[in-house]
Amino acid sequence: MREIACDSIRDAVRLLFLEACTAPADGVTGLLADARQGETLPHAREILAQLIENNGIAQRERTPACQDTGMAVVFADIGQDAHVVGGFFGDAVEEGVRQAYADGYLRKSVLDPLTRKNTGDNTPAVIHERIVPGDRIKLWTLPKGFGSENMSRIAMLSPSAGVDGVMDFVVDCASGAGGSPCPPVFLGVGLGGTFESCAMLSKRQLLREVGACSPDPQLAEMEAELKRRINALGMGPMGMGGNTYCLEVRVGKEPTHIAALPVAVNFCCHMLRHAVAEL
Ligand code: SF4
Structure with a gap:
């Protein structure tokens, strides 16, 4: 059994949301550039150029690429031989989300579906856990724009x-x-x-x-x-x-x-x- 501290889960989730909101996924800029080459209409080429520029600015200045920094979705593959210590896994994820959205000045977009009252810190996250072989925890974070x-x-x-x-x-x-x-x-x-x-x-x-x-x-x-x-x-x-x-x-x-x-x-x-x- 391998121990994984809740603090490291929290810190990883925080960093992953900050990264995801400010940098395009690997390969996306290349796809956009290729798409621009394939466009003949000037305005389509211009839009794609602006998206590439926007992503570049976000990455360079570590600033959100879009005002909608999304609802926090987390996929977690949890090895059955990993033992989470120092707290509860779900609480660590929520705290990581809370810290990322506060520290990165990311927009808090989560609210009650009926009263429309904002929760204030972009929690709760939507967490999809899956038990897998091994002793590691793999985390994917998706700030999902609506x-x-x-x-x-x-x-x-x-x-x-x-x-x-x-x-x-x-x-x-x-x-x-x-x-x-x-x-x-x-x-x-x-x-x-x-x-x-x-x-x-x-x-x-x-x-x-x-x-x-x-x-x-x-x-x-x-x-x-x-x-x-x-x-x-x-x-x-x-x-x-x-x-x-x-x-x-x-x-x-x-x-x-x-x-x-x-x-x-x-x-x-x-x-x-x-x-x-x-x-
Ligand atoms: S769908 Fe939402 S998150 Fe995506 S670019 Fe548009 S406004 Fe931004």
Whole structure:
């Protein structure tokens, strides 16, 4: 059994949120630059240039790249031989979020859904824990902006819808979202499971490294075809026209029930804000 102190979990979460809010994920700037090369419309090229410049300023000056610094989502793979000491894991994560949003002057966006009263410190975080083999804890932090989150959708399709039905649903989601999720976007797509696990699977796709297509040949083909079809709609950066609405589509699947074909689409805007560390 390996001991991991709550203080180190707290400090890691704090640093990861500060990093994720101020630096694009590895490879994102290259994708934006490539996309700019592929644009012919001057305003589309200009928008992409501004996004690259904005990300650069944020990274250089350690300042948030966007005013919406999101709701704090944390994925934690906890090794079954890791022993958390000095407190409770969840409390350590919440304190890390609290400190990051205070110290980084990040906007506090979390409130009661009905009274709309702000909690004041951007907690509670949304924490997804998973017990895995080993004695380490791997943490991913996602400051999830809601311009993109609000456009996310789930459908319990009929099994007869098949691959074509899945493809049409994802393309329709993008078409309906237009400029709202601040494109160009990354799309996480979940297939199968139950209602809630499918949504989770779609969000988990956003943790993938840039440029890493699915190892499953059929899913990799779907990813490429979805990106092609969505970009062919011509909505472009910020939904103002052009070739680049979608930078990547990532599809994951898991077994489901004989009576079901769940599909979930989670949007993430162009910085793909997330950071990862292992303790
Ligand atoms: S969707 Fe992304 S870029 Fe747009 S406001 Fe939200 S966090 Fe900012």
